[in-house]
Amino acid sequence: MLNLKIEPLKKEFIDIAWKRLNNLTKPQGSLGRLEEIASRVVAIYEDAMPEIKKKAVLVFASDHGVTEENVSAYPKEVTAQMVFNFLRGGAGINVLARHAGADVLVVDVGVDYDFSEINGLIKKKVVKGSGNIAKGYALSRDDAIKSVDIGIELVRECYSRGYNLFATGEMGIGNTTVSSAVVSVLTxxxxxxxxxxxxxxxETTFKRKVEVIKRAIEINKPDASDPIDVLAKVGGPEIGAIAGVVLGCASLRVPVIVDGFISTAGALIAYCINPLVKDYIFASHNSVEKGHKKALDFMGLKPLLDLNLRLGEGTGATLAMTVIEASLKIYREMSTFEEAGVSKNDK
Structure with missing residues (x-):
């Protein structure tokens, strides 16, 4: 995991992109962040005319022992029930993925339920629910590393099958609690x-949630200088797997679109392991969860959308996927002044 080769973007490809962008039939800079996105996509792929081939949303599901502390509005059984909903194609992420032309890959990394052999479910269970962080560690260090490796391996496998644009998603009752703990420690x-x-x-449950997180940090004493220690002590396997996806994408030089608060907690783990991953991350949206902005600001990431979303599952990331694809279509398909026979502004 720690020996992945991740390099910064090369200025030569950014320059190639901007040369074309500034010569398209429009006033320079008039397409705003779409131009910035396109230039970064060119530099990530190291291709003067890149193409998005296949798109995947990796949705990692896990349960969390901290639900014993009554910190959520829903019982933990909902995690497994939603996995079945994903597999049937009936969840929000399925609808938006169909809209974006992306495949949804559902991965069990820690659901406290024994799934039978189900078509479409990727079984990578690390634990049957993480430990209750209010009483002890979420994961052993070995299991934390294993969860990260699962994300890396899945990205590599998908990449070998032609996928070259990834979005992260998750499902797990109680996972905003552990994400808050991770973000609190690392930022x-x-x-x-x-x-x-x-x-x-x-309000009563919210106050209890805050106290539970404080107690978890006090009891477990996660080391902010060691992101794997933080993941193990107060995180969860889906957060680790998402960190692995980010690391894996960066090592393969493909873009990764990070969803909301929980996915960003995973990206934050990856960033603290290797800050160079930032070049390969697109922050999809600004979640209603206030810890989300803290994590994004810490990494210096600016979200593409702000739609008051808080569903998770990868929904915001999948919407942002359409924006990134639009930016690349502008870059690839819009005519230059020379091609269109349009006079340039020489002033």
Whole structure:
């Protein structure tokens, strides 16, 4: 895991992209962030005329022992029930993935349920639910590393099958609680600053959630200088797997679109392992969860959308996928002044 070769983007490809962008039939800079996105995509692929071939949304599912502390509006059984919904194609992520022309790959990394052989489910279970962080570690260090390796391996496998644009998603009752703990430790933020209402909890439950996170950090003493230690002590396997996806994409030089708060906690783990991954990450949207902005700001990432989303599953990332694809279509298909026979502004 730690020996992955990740390199910064090469300026020569950024220059190639901007030379073409500035010669398209429009005032320079008039397509705003679409131009910035396209230039970065060119540099990521190291291809003057890149093409998005196949798109995948990797949705990692896991349960969390911290639900014993009554920190969520939903019971933990919902995690497994939603996995079945994903596989049937009936969830929000399925609808938006169909809209984006992306494949949804559902991965069990820690659901506290014994799934039979089901068509479409990728079984990579690390644990049957992580430990209750209010009482002890979420994962052993070995299991934390294993969860990261699962994300890396899945990206490599998908890449070998022609996928070259990835989005991250997740499902797991209780996972905003562990994500808040991870973000609090790694950004050195007060728990109150990074904790939101998740699935829509009331004020009493919210206060309990904050106290549970504080207790978890106090009991487990995660080391902020060691992201794997933080993942093991207060995180969860889907957060680790998402970190692995980010690391894997960066090592393969393909873009990765990170979804909301939980996915960004995973990206934050990857960033703290190797800050160079930032070049390969597109932050899809600004979640209602207030800890999300803290994590994005810490990494210096600016979200593409702000739609008051808080569903997770990869929904925001899949919407952003369409924006990234649009930016590349502008870059590839729009005529230059010379091609269109249009006079340039020489002033």
């Amino acid at each position: 050195n933020s007060d728990v109150e600053e990074v904790t939101g209402r998740g699935t829509g909890i009331d």
